[in-house]
Amino acid sequence: AYCKKDIVKGVPYLGADLASLFMIESGVNGSKNYSRARDPVDIKSNTTYQLIRDIVDGYIASLTSTSKFPGDNDEAPSSSILWAMYLKVQLLEFSGELEEALTLIEKCIKSNPDCVDIYERKARLLKLSGDIQTAAECLDKARELDLQDRYINNKTTKYMLRADRDETALERISLFTRHEGNPSQNLYDMQCVWYELEAAASFARQRKWGQSLKKYAAVEKHFEDYNEDQFDFHSYCIRKVTLRSYMSVLRFEDEIFGEKSYRKAAEGLIGIYLHLFDHPEDAKVNSKEQDYSKMTAAEKKKAKAIARKK
The missing domain is CATH 1.25.40.10 (Tetratricopeptide repeat domain)
Structure with missing residues (x-):
């Protein structure tokens, strides 16, 4: 009944909601603890997954042949078959059956492009x-x-x-973004960490070491700013007697440089520096791209300004 209700409504995140029911035992030393199954092999063999899969298959078969849910006398909305197939696509994804899922998602696109x-x-x-x-x-x-x-x-x-x-x-x-000809600067000012991390990783894959280092260093600078900005919060919390928030800030301070984003940036910086140390010829290639020796003072100033904006 729960699945049917959300299929009729066209809820796209129904599969993610049901995934929390796929539990496996993960006990240690005889204790019985349960955790969410994430490995496709574990999910495929999970009894709850198999039950839901059978229910959804029944929905699709019934809706295709009679336009009704199993056991219903009233005709279901025309979009129900689409969202039933979409739910099955999610279930196939969970179990690692990607080829079958792609075939079925194409049917969904034909139904509603x-x-x-x-x-x-x-x-x-x-x-x-x-x-x-x-x-x-x-x-x-x-x-x-x-x-x-x-x-x-x-x-x-x-x-x-x-x-x-x-x-x-x-x-x-x-x-x-709100910018005046330089969206990168606006993203930096807004401390858009996820974009800078993804851009840095992309530049690193393309062997654009300088641009990658710049993005990783920007993330590091953001965390330094977070840390420094907290000093202003101490006196504010005591003055306003917001002690609960103050305790949250103190805990955040203890773990700020252990945040996942900071660790990614630090790992990226260290990895590139080690690579350039082991392969100094790559650093020389980058330096040739920024060769200012044959430029006049005005041309050099202009080129450096352009390079900073990249």
Whole structure:
């Protein structure tokens, strides 16, 4: 009944909701603890997963043949078959059956070619299959269906960066930034850490070491700013007697440089520096790209200003 209700409503996150029911034993020393199954092999053998899969298969068969849910006398809404197939796509994804999921998602697209959620799911399946280029193009098509959706625009930007199409990614994210000709500076001012980390990783894959280091260093600088800004909060908390918030800040201070984003940036910086130390010829290649020796003072100043903006 729960699945049927959300299928009728067209709830796209129903699969993610049901995934919390796929539990496996993870006890230690004889104790029985349960945790959520994440490995496709564990999920496929999970009894709850198999039960839900059978129920959804029954829904699809009944809706296809009679346009009704099993045991119902009333005809179901026409969109029910679409969302039942979409739910099965999510279940197939959980169990690692990506080829079958891609075949079924194409049927969903034919049924409703204007649904953003379906294209987003297809892009995710393509990414999991290893085809990040096609996944980025698919998500960009979804973005074009709703140009006012900031979430899908950011998601497209992320996929473009993972496909190493950094210029296109900057064009996409600049649609939602306030800037005067330099969206990168606006993203830095807004401390958009996720974008800078993805861009840095993309530049590193393209062996653009200087640009990658710049992005990773920007993330490091953001965390230094977070740490320094907390000093202003101490006197504020004591003056306003917001002691609970004050305790949260103190705990945050203890763990600020253990945050996942900071660790990624630090790992990226260290990795690139070690690579350049082991392969100094790569650093020389980059230095030739920035050769100012044959420039006049005015040309050198202009070139350095352009390089800073990149």
